[in-house]
Amino acid sequence: MGTLIMTPESEVLDTSSRYTTDWKEIPGAKRRKKKIKRSAVAAIFVVVAALVFILYKGLSSALVYFYTAQQAVADKTHLGTSTFRMEGVVVPGTVQPTASGVNFSIRFDHTVVPVVEIGAPPQLFQPSVPVVVVGHFSSNASNVFLSDQIMVKHSANYVAAHPSRIKDPGGAS
Amino acid sequence: MARKSWVALVGAFALVTVGVTYVMGLWITPPDVFQGNLVRLIYVHPAVAWVAYLAYGVTSLSSLAYLWKKTRNYKWDLLAASSAEVGVVFTALTLITGSIWGRPTWGVWWTWDARLTTTALLLVLYLGYLALRRVSEDREQRAKRSAVAALIAFIDVPIVHQSVVWWKTLHQSATVFNADLNPKIHGEMAWTLLLGFLSFTVVYVWMVIKRYDIAKAQFKLEDQTIERAIKERVGTV
Numbered sequence: 001m002g003t004l005i006m007t008p009e010s011e012v013l014d015t016s017s018r019y020t021t022d023w024k025e026i027p028g029a030k031r032r033k034k035k036i037k038r039s040a041v042a043a044i045f046v047v048v049a050a051l052v053f054i055l056y057k058g059l060s061s062a063l064v065y066f067y068t069a070q071q072a073v074a075d076k077t078h079l080g081t082s083t084f085r086m087e088g089v090v091v092p093g094t095v096q097p098t099a100s101g102v103n104f105s106i107r108f109d110h111t112v113v114p115v116v117e118i119g120a121p122p123q124l125f126q127p128s129v130p131v132v133v134v135g136h137f138s139s140n141a142s143n144v145f146l147s148d149q150i151m152v153k154h155s156a157n158y159v160a161a162h163p164s165r166i167k168d169p170g171g172a173s
Numbered sequence: 174m175a176r177k178s179w180v181a182l183v184g185a186f187a188l189v190t191v192g193v194t195y196v197m198g199l200w201i202t203p204p205d206v207f208q209g210n211l212v213r214l215i216y217v218h219p220a221v222a223w224v225a226y227l228a229y230g231v232t233s234l235s236s237l238a239y240l241w242k243k244t245r246n247y248k249w250d251l252l253a254a255s256s257a258e259v260g261v262v263f264t265a266l267t268l269i270t271g272s273i274w275g276r277p278t279w280g281v282w283w284t285w286d287a288r289l290t291t292t293a294l295l296l297v298l299y300l301g302y303l304a305l306r307r308v309s310e311d312r313e314q315r316a317k318r319s320a321v322a323a324l325i326a327f328i329d330v331p332i333v334h335q336s337v338v339w340w341k342t343l344h345q346s347a348t349v350f351n352a353d354l355n356p357k358i359h360g361e362m363a364w365t366l367l368l369g370f371l372s373f374t375v376v377y378v379w380m381v382i383k384r385y386d387i388a389k390a391q392f393k394l395e396d397q398t399i400e401r402a403i404k405e406r407v408g409t410v
Contacts, residue, residue: 043304050297054290061285065341087341122280124208132343151279156345158212158358160203 066132069108072145076137083136086145087153088113092127106131117147124152184379190372197365205362212362214274219348220369222267222292224377226330228260229299231381233327236320250316251392253323254306255384257299259377264296279343287340291333298326 069088072079088106094114095104101117102125115133125131135147174182198216205212235253238244271289272282283289302322309315332339337346349356349366356363 037308040304040307043307044301047297047301047304051294051301054294054297057285058287058290058294062287062290062342063340065286065343122277124211124278125280129207149280151281151284151343153343154207154278154345156348156351156357158208158215158348158362159206160360160362161206161209 069106069113070111071108072137073111073113073143076143077140079137080140081136081138083134085132085134086113087130087132089130090125090127095127106133113143113145115145115147117150119148119150121150122152124154125150129154180379180382183375183382187372187375187379190368190375194365194369194372197361197368202361202365208278211274211277214270215348215358215362216365216369217373218267218270218274219366220373221263221270223370224373225260225263225267225295226334227374228256228263228377228381229295229323229327229330231256232260232299232302232323236323239316239320247312247316247392248389250312250320251388252381252385253320254303255381255388257302257323258384259380261296261299261303262380263373263377264292264299268292268296284343286342286344287336288333288342288344291329291336295326295329295333298329302326 066085066087067075067079069086072084072086086106088108088111091105091107091112095102098116101119102121103114103116105112105114107113115135116138117133130153132151132153133145133147134149134151135145138144138146194216198213202213202216204210232253235249235256239246239249239253268289271292275284276282302319305322306315306319309318334347334350336342337344348358351357358366
């Protein structure tokens with residue numbers, strides 16, 4: 001206790017060093033900063049992981065989202081019985097509900113492909129709409145496409161269901 | 174007019190236009206010939222997607238304004254951050270409303286086509302931007318880094334918009350902003366669609382003003398905390 005002797009110089013030095021450490025330290029600031037940093041780095045890590053996942057999905061799926069029925073038939077030797085998405089318009093008169101789903105044909109230009117769907121079609125599924133079916137050809141020799149999912153590809157046109165009734169409630173037209 | 178009442182007026186206008194869109198969209202407009210009542214989501218979904226584009230556009234312009242030495246001011250950085258935050262909310266809304274619309278019309282909640290994938294990418298990119306803003310405590314460093322990041326992230330916006338043209342997608346192409354600028358929607362449906370765009374844009378403006386005010390207050394508070402800490406240690410400055 002009493003043995004502590006300070007020269008003027010050391011006292012000055014001591015004071016300044018105390019000030020410099022105190023100066024920058026707001027109570028709790030250092031810990032808060034560290035905490036923010038860690039959570040921010042964790043957040044960025046999650047974001048980068050999500051980016052990689054989406055890019056992988058994008059490259060593997062989005063770029064060639066579907067083959068048209070025509071392309072699929074033309075490329076059949078290459079596609080084999082691998083799973084892919086195929087687009088075409090439901091041919092009117094071919095839709096036949098079955099016990100396990102529905103049978104129908106889709107057409108793109110002049111190429112018609114018969115589809116056997118296992119599972120319930122979406123509510124907007126009907127003749128003459130463009131659909132994307134997910135599945136594969138039943139065998140290398142056959143043109144029948146086995147599908148387990150139908151997606152309805154609706155257009156960007158919107159038309160009132162009863163235009164004349166809306167415009168003219170009196171029904172003059 | 175005082176700023177506060179002006180902002181309140183914007184808020185009230187947003188509320189009224191959203192209310193009118195709601196009534197028009199749910200009761201006044203007719204069902205679609207193909208989609209029936211499902212078409213009513215068109216008054217919300219494209220509008221919130223447009224607001225997300227707009228928000229990121231504002232973020233990019235403010236980031237440019239910060240990076241350009243002649244206009245460099247922290248205000249631009251705060252505006253960029255505020256707009257990006259609102260943009261992320263609207264991108265999430267776009268994905269949610271799109272998913273809700275996709276389930277009954279397409280038959281799926283989600284599919285990895287180009288439009289959906291690039292939109293998901295957009296959300297993650299700007300979440301990354303917001304995360305990046307939390308890394309650096311140094312204001313200048315934070316502002317510069319995030320401004321550059323915002324400009325890089327914006328590259329995805331035109332890609333999202335053009336995705337339905339450039340690639341084969343399940344998602345339909347543009348109804349209003351299509352190549353020949355000929356809206357493929359008519360009558361009350363078209364007017365309500367435009368009203369939706371207007372109302373959600375006003376909502377965006379109001380949200381950004383509010384968020385910007387908070388950001389500015391936070392900025393000032395940081396300054397005051399530092400000043401107070403200095404005062405406590407050395408007395409008066």
